Amino acid sequence: MRAITISGSVQPRLTSGVRLQTDSVTSKSVLLYPEGIIELNETAHEIVSRCDGRSVAEIVQALAKEYDADAAALASDVRETLFDLHRRKLIEWT
């Protein structure tokens, strides 16, 4: 697997035209975009719902604090999820 390199200072955001919403049928989190819907698992939901201007490092810190988890271990999950959503053009960053 390719190493995922995203700088901690990057600020991920939902791409314009992508909406995060709760599916009222399943109560799960979904991303809606032109001609597409993807269901987010809980990890992805926790990450994406924090893509509000915060940096990757800040998102990792917030999650580590909230779940009392190891930041280093979380960081790779966060990067992997963001990288995947970025590849699908659902997340962009500045």
Place this chain on the structure above:
Amino acid sequence: MRIPRPYALLAEITYRCPLHCPYCSNPRHYCRATASVADPGADRRSAHPTAALSTTRAIADKGELSAEEWKRVIREAAALGVLQIGFSGGEPLARRDLEELVRFARETNLYTNVITSGIGLDGNRVRALRSAGLDSIQLSFQSDESSLADEIAGASAHRRKLDVAAKIRDAGIPLSLNFVIHRRNIDRLRRIIELAESLGAQRVELANVQFYGWAFLNRAALLPTREQVIRAREIAAAAKARLAGTIDIFYVLPDYYETRPKPCLNGWGQRYLTVNPIGDVLPCPTASSAIPYLRFENVRTRSLDWIWQESESFNRFRGTEWMPEPCRSCPQKEIDFGGCRCQAALLTGNAANTDPVCEFSPNRTLVDAVLRDINSSSDHVRDWIYRVNPNVKSSVA
């Protein structure tokens, strides 16, 4: 059988359209009820006899659904689980209450998308759609430059579309571009992609024409040659790779040249529903014309929930029980669902047959005969018949 929930509603709010594209997937006869009275002067462009026939079968009193009726449909769709709505047609901008419907759908928490030719979209309407909460616009183009594009559209449209694309972009509404690809524009694919790049689209759909509605009538003029298809596939693949991360390119293959059928709708009555201008609820937008012997229910007499769950039309091809051989024992049956019911109906006369595109279909010879005709012929440009508008009773002044 467990009934799934729908994800997306295609709201065909009108069949009226300022363009006359010969590949339009709208029904050639429209629905009997959309045409009110015969208007022999409605379209002199076409000598097609069935256009007049449809109006003689008209039921005069039923027009397009009103805004209030559409709002009920939208509410019922959201309650069923629908997450996305596409406003389409015809040309949805032909209705002045489009903005009102978009606003209502957005307030109902649906993801809203307008699928348009762009004709009728001025700065004011772009802003009104923006403030109504519109999530995305899909703008169609016929080619990369105006002489061919306008010939295909049967109207002077291309330059106005360029202007509209800029206005959409300036308003910050996410823009997708749709190009229908066929024999007359497929050789311009490279330039078409360049146009999409220059217009700042996020997403580009390069969809080879599918043969329903007017396109089925005009198939001999629209189906590309094998040579064209091979070249186009390479160009599309190269552009997709080059533009990865910038523009999402979706290239829809011409299915007659495939050996396995497309997984149409991801299965009949599984994810999608269409409501047409007079309120008929269809598993697929082309079903009312391709499969006229199925009885389609109407939102004026039934709830959307009942139609989705209980109606004969939605249950007829749900799941795999309806399948004949070779589908029934095929390991692909949960992957392609036997292909497209409308295509089976149009080519074989029976919607319950395997899609003849499939190499295992006993009717594949029907597709091969069409391909042989196209590929052995030297007359590259054949005439087509332009789409005519229904003489429709509009609910909006």
